[in-house]
Amino acid sequence: MGTFSxxxxxxxxxxxxxxxxxxxxxxxxxxxxxxxxxGSIHCADKNSKLAALVATMLDKGTVKxxxxxxxxxxxxxxxxxxxSSTRYHTHFTGFCLNNDLDTVVSLLAEQLMTPSFSNxxxxxxxxxxxxxxxxxxxxxxxxxxxxxxxxxxxxxxxNYRDTIDESxxxxxxxxxxxxxxxxxxxxxxxxxxIAAAGDINPEEFNELIIGPLGAWEKKETIIPxxxxxxxxxxxxxxTINVPDKTSSDLYIGxxxxxxxxxxxxxxxxxxxxxxxxxFSARLMQTVRDKQGLTYGIGxxxxxxxxGADGYWSIWGTFAPDILKKGIKATKEQIDLWxxxxxxxxxxxxxxxxxxxxxxxxxxxxxxLAGKILSNAEHGRNISYLDKYPKIIENISLSEVNNAIxxxxxxxxxxxxxxxxx
Amino acid sequence: MKEQLxxxxxxxxxxxxxxxxxxxxSAGIExxxxxxxxxxxxxxxxxxxxxxxxxxxxxxxxxNEAIGYTGSTHLLEHLMFKGSRNFNxxxxxxxxTELQNIGAQINATTWNDRTNYFEVVPSEHLERAIAIExxxxxxxxxxxxxxxxxxxVVRNEFERGENSPFDVLDKNIWATAxxxxxxxxxxxxxxxxxxxxxxxxLKIFYDTYYWPNNATVTVIGDFNKExxxxxxxxxxxxxxxxxxxxPPVYTDEPAQEGPRRITVKRTxxxxxxxxxxxxxxxxxxxxxxxxxxxKILADGKTSRLNKLIIDKGLxxxxxxxxxxxxxxxxxxxxxxxxxxxxxxxxEKTIIKEYNNIIENGVSQEEIRRxxxxxxxxxxxxxxxxxxxxxALNEAIAIGDWTFYxxxxxxxxxxxxxxxxxxxxxxxxxxxxxxxxxxxxxxxx
Numbered sequence: 023m024g025t026f027s028x029x030x031x032x033x034x035x036x037x038x039x040x041x042x043x044x045x046x047x048x049x050x051x052x053x054x055x056x057x058x059x060x061g062s063i064h065c066a067d068k069n070s071k072l073a074a075l076v077a078t079m080l081d082k083g084t085v086k087x088x089x090x091x092x093x094x095x096x097x098x099x100x101x102x103x104x105x106s107s108t109r110y111h112t113h114f115t116g117f118c119l120n121n122d123l124d125t126v127v128s129l130l131a132e133q134l135m136t137p138s139f140s141n142x143x144x145x146x147x148x149x150x151x152x153x154x155x156x157x158x159x160x161x162x163x164x165x166x167x168x169x170x171x172x173x174x175x176x177x178x179x180x181n182y183r184d185t186i187d188e189s190x191x192x193x194x195x196x197x198x199x200x201x202x203x204x205x206x207x208x209x210x211x212x213x214x215x216i217a218a219a220g221d222i223n224p225e226e227f228n229e230l231i232i233g234p235l236g237a238w239e240k241k242e243t244i245i246p247x248x249x250x251x252x253x254x255x256x257x258x259x260x261t262i263n264v265p266d267k268t269s270s271d272l273y274i275g276x277x278x279x280x281x282x283x284x285x286x287x288x289x290x291x292x293x294x295x296x297x298x299x300x301f302s303a304r305l306m307q308t309v310r311d312k313q314g315l316t317y318g319i320g321x322x323x324x325x326x327x328x329g330a331d332g333y334w335s336i337w338g339t340f341a342p343d344i345l346k347k348g349i350k351a352t353k354e355q356i357d358l359w360x361x362x363x364x365x366x367x368x369x370x371x372x373x374x375x376x377x378x379x380x381x382x383x384x385x386x387x388x389x390l391a392g393k394i395l396s397n398a399e400h401g402r403n404i405s406y407l408d409k410y411p412k413i414i415e416n417i418s419l420s421e422v423n424n425a426i427x428x429x430x431x432x433x434x435x436x437x438x439x440x441x442x443x
Numbered sequence: 444m445k446e447q448l449x450x451x452x453x454x455x456x457x458x459x460x461x462x463x464x465x466x467x468x469s470a471g472i473e474x475x476x477x478x479x480x481x482x483x484x485x486x487x488x489x490x491x492x493x494x495x496x497x498x499x500x501x502x503x504x505x506x507n508e509a510i511g512y513t514g515s516t517h518l519l520e521h522l523m524f525k526g527s528r529n530f531n532x533x534x535x536x537x538x539x540t541e542l543q544n545i546g547a548q549i550n551a552t553t554w555n556d557r558t559n560y561f562e563v564v565p566s567e568h569l570e571r572a573i574a575i576e577x578x579x580x581x582x583x584x585x586x587x588x589x590x591x592x593x594x595x596v597v598r599n600e601f602e603r604g605e606n607s608p609f610d611v612l613d614k615n616i617w618a619t620a621x622x623x624x625x626x627x628x629x630x631x632x633x634x635x636x637x638x639x640x641x642x643x644x645l646k647i648f649y650d651t652y653y654w655p656n657n658a659t660v661t662v663i664g665d666f667n668k669e670x671x672x673x674x675x676x677x678x679x680x681x682x683x684x685x686x687x688x689x690p691p692v693y694t695d696e697p698a699q700e701g702p703r704r705i706t707v708k709r710t711x712x713x714x715x716x717x718x719x720x721x722x723x724x725x726x727x728x729x730x731x732x733x734x735x736x737x738k739i740l741a742d743g744k745t746s747r748l749n750k751l752i753i754d755k756g757l758x759x760x761x762x763x764x765x766x767x768x769x770x771x772x773x774x775x776x777x778x779x780x781x782x783x784x785x786x787x788x789x790e791k792t793i794i795k796e797y798n799n800i801i802e803n804g805v806s807q808e809e810i811r812r813x814x815x816x817x818x819x820x821x822x823x824x825x826x827x828x829x830x831x832x833x834a835l836n837e838a839i840a841i842g843d844w845t846f847y848x849x850x851x852x853x854x855x856x857x858x859x860x861x862x863x864x865x866x867x868x869x870x871x872x873x874x875x876x877x878x879x880x881x882x883x884x885x886x887x
Contacts, residue, residue, distance in 0.1 A: 098815055156782050268606060374546060377546060
């Protein structure tokens, strides 16, 4: 396998559409991953659920086709088109056989450009979304996570989360007029990026996709600046009672004040990975493997994209009667990690892990397309994907241990558990 | 450890490798038997990415368990990571560390009919995965001091599952539908068995089932076949065949003589309805028509139940499964209700639609659409070495790996008349088990 730089065919901004096409040895199959800058951050001042509802309504009908015609078109060739939204983007993914690429691309363009947003479909969708949100009230992990992020971040920060009841209230307020307005404001050429991988001809794909999308109206291509920073870390504990649960979910962590472009980011990321990035990391080796207190525990850095100051967190599950013991064991590992840092051997092993995992993640067209799109969304040159292993390799032990000391404060941890005490 | 695969022999001809008998080939996948110990080996070269997947599937699952030691297959799977003769903490070669430090994706899973251990590795490290799996096949430590903490780990896995209303309802439906056959209990087992199973019992389990003649090795990806087969021969040939024959499961489920019902009440927010019917063994010829029927009923927005239930806002989601197992299984439709939707109304809607198909059959267009969905699904099941291994694993488990390679052809041969017939044969009231999850108000 060669490099990304010499295998990905880039169509850089012809008619406001950027494509990244990677033919691979996969037989017959193609995965398409794309996005438009149209996530919840772009409607946070009005209704933060709007972006998600617009994305979900894209497969509920277009001006020319009702939802059944859309589904029949896809299902008759066994293809899939899915739409979703995140904090920053509306994402779309397509899976199809190469013979059906024209059908799928043409439908994708139609769904993105001319949704019908019918009142009936919106009403049914709202009832389903609210039903799912009601079900989330039983989900100890989601409950703990929501409390965790609300404690770390102020309301207008990208990492803040609404409560379930707030979300239900926001969803119920949305009208088709709101959907049309958001679609008109955000959906168009300019910010659209599409990656495709598999049994694909780049020229053919570009012709298919740029034809319809090239005629689209051009829209804003910037992410609004983040006006608020995370709250200052402060030690506090919270327990949320969720009845009739046999396992509790625990979050421990704090905000870190930096984003993924910061010079210390990779050093801190490696440090946190050594603490709890995989099964052979410290938390799983001690709290699970040695002490048997949990099925799963890990640590990671999140919420650091597109200029947002993010957070590090530990997530684990414990039976209610051993939760205290689990917290104690976890805190001991945090203290040890903070006070003594990580070793050269650990760093060396984890560098190999991360670089090997990177290679393994290229095993499928979905893995490739996802990685290429994410790289493009962050405004990085394709060569970054080739350089990434070297970037990781060049981080020194002192950089990692200094980053742990600089960004982690074990005396100011926020901890929340959700379950049946 | 030397990482590169070494050449240990030269093939005499295309499919003739020292130490192996060639058995058959289907869709590019070749089957060999290691002569020394009857280990079955499946090989597929694919150089699309610099990655290889190595997998060992043991033909033992929770169907090989009985009262008192349910969950032991799964607990044993956990203990298999605790160390073996050459790969252990004492030698600083612990399995997780050895594999994760090279970036391998590594795990194991247990289900009704099989237990599989797999590694997706950068291809230059394939031999390390082979060596580890060969070592733990017969030299796992299985120490009591390891079982004690691992029992609570597995218990937490059980507890996490119990948090989910769906998991609890699904367990109850299987336990109601199957009374004698071991599919009665779920793979995780009953809590008291997880807590009390002894290390000695697990060792007996290991010494009964973990043998080369009760396993299938699969290697897929970016490697040289000759070298990979030589490496498998080198590492696995140290084991003999099992000393005793592998004991068969002989318990048949008695005929069901009427509809069964189960209700689970627990604090929660929304209800679930599950309607299950007994389905045939995975390798039975009716499996293909049932797979298509499942798609027509509940897969995709144009599916019948989706139109009748989801489009009316009566449920948040719907899905049905009919996994082909070694023995008879269940054809189950699950509906997750929106707040205020009546369980009975949904149950009646499902049964009414089943009866509609029994009476009027399905259309050619529905069949064509379902076949197209499966065709794409099969193509994507070849997208990546792990995807192939994972799909093959389930076919191996039900007793014939070519179930995977011939699946599409068999699906293409199903007719509308056959679907109507199998609906009439299997979706009968007397063979049904219906489950409701009822959400109770929290106590004040």
